[in-house]
Amino acid sequence: MPIYEYHCPACDKHFELLVRSSTIPACPQCGSTVLDKCVSAPQAPGKSAGIIKRARARAAAEGHMSNYNQAERGKLLS
The missing domain is CATH 2.20.28 (Rubrerythrin, domain 2)
Incomplete structure (x- = not known):
């Protein structure tokens, strides 16, 4: 509902x-x-370190690096 x-x-x-x-x-x-x-305003995604860490781990597990900046992608892929 x-x-x-x-x-x-x-x-x-x-x-x-x-x-x-x-x-x-x-x-x-x-x-x-x-x-x-x-019309309700949408809630912005959380900015806490724990939320960001879980989102990045999930993105990496799904095979994309959209949550990482260019420098972080380079470190992960090397």
């Missing part, structure tokens, strides 16, 4: 819901079903 972000014009509340295609969403504050679906 995807998470959607909604705005309720009746009570001016912003909220997120897990919604099935057959479900009609309702505002958790006032119960209105007249809602505006909002």
Whole structure:
């Protein structure tokens, strides 16, 4: 089930819901079903050292070096 972000014009509340295609969403504050679906900003990938290390290891295991800069590629391929 995807998470959607909604705005309720009746009570001016912003909220997120897990919604099935057959479900009609309702505002958790006032119960209105007249809602505006909002465009959510995508989350940027993590920048922690652990996340970067796992992404690089996975890329190398899959046979591509897209996560490595030119100097790092040279070291790995030699």
